[in-house]
Amino acid sequence: MPGPTADLFADDALQQPAGREQIGEQSYVLRAYALPWVERLLPELRRVLAQSPFRQMVTPGGFTMSAALSSCGELGWTTDTRGYRYSPLDPRSQQPWPALPDALRELAVLAAADAGFNDFAPDACLINRYVPGAKMSLHQDKNERDYSAPVVSVSLGLPAVFLFGGHARSDKPQKISLFHGDVVVWGGVDRLRFHGVMPIKEGVHPRMGRQRINLTLRTAG
Ligand code: SIN
Numbered sequence: 755m756p757g758p759t760a761d762l763f764a765d766d767a768l769q770q771p772a773g774r775e776q777i778g779e780q781s782y783v784l785r786a787y788a789l790p791w792v793e794r795l796l797p798e799l800r801r802v803l804a805q806s807p808f809r810q811m812v813t814p815g816g817f818t819m820s821a822a823l824s825s826c827g828e829l830g831w832t833t834d835t836r837g838y839r840y841s842p843l844d845p846r847s848q849q850p851w852p853a854l855p856d857a858l859r860e861l862a863v864l865a866a867a868d869a870g871f872n873d874f875a876p877d878a879c880l881i882n883r884y885v886p887g888a889k890m891s892l893h894q895d896k897n898e899r900d901y902s903a904p905v906v907s908v909s910l911g912l913p914a915v916f917l918f919g920g921h922a923r924s925d926k927p928q929k930i931s932l933f934h935g936d937v938v939v940w941g942g943v944d945r946l947r948f949h950g951v952m953p954i955k956e957g958v959h960p961r962m963g964r965q966r967i968n969l970t971l972r973t974a975g
């Protein structure tokens with residue numbers, strides 16, 4: 755991640771207007787919602803990644819994911835040839851995942867409430883890093899124990915086209931552009947909808963450099 759503050763101006767120039775867009779019965783894009791939090795989030799994120807760095811994981815099918823992953827919180831999502839699961843330990847260090855940072859938790863709880871989900875209590879945050887060309891295939895988030903809690907997804911850095919599908923993999927997904935600072939919340943009847951990310955386009959973000967980082971908070975345990 756590049757250094758602090760000098761380029762905030764450039765960021766403001768690109769800023770999308772804040773506002774809430776409904777994308778499903780119980781799903782919203784909260785535009786620019788995280789922007790006021792970014793300068794608190796980035797040092798926290800840096801601490802998390804110093805302890806549990808990004809790494810590329812392998813799916814049960816034997817494919818290496820193009821996004822690099824890390825986690826923080828009581829539980830971290832991992833995948834290897836044995837399957838997908840949540841684990842209290844980072845498999846790389848065999849130590850607990852870094853704690854969920856305070857600002858990230860506060861942001862996620864407020865965003866969830868603004869999308870109609872009160873009392874969100876996240877215990878897991880998956881951190882995805884996409885360089886240009888990286889993508890995320892359509893999938894459901896279904897390794898969590900409790901589907902009554904929503905998923906809260908914070909986008910930082912390069913823009914992405916988020917695919918928001920239906921309950922069947924074959925349902926044609928909506929294409930939703932996500933920018934630095936946007937937060938997506940999906941839950942309730944939409945909690946198990948398929949979603950993914952199209953390959954990230956080449957570019958350099960003024961604050962985050964040549965990458966997109968996505969943080970997805972869930973109640974997993
Ligand atoms: C995910 O579904 O894990 C990531 C979604 C995103 O990167 O926007």
Ligand code: FE2
Pocket residue numbers: 893894895949970
């Ligand atoms: Fe997901």
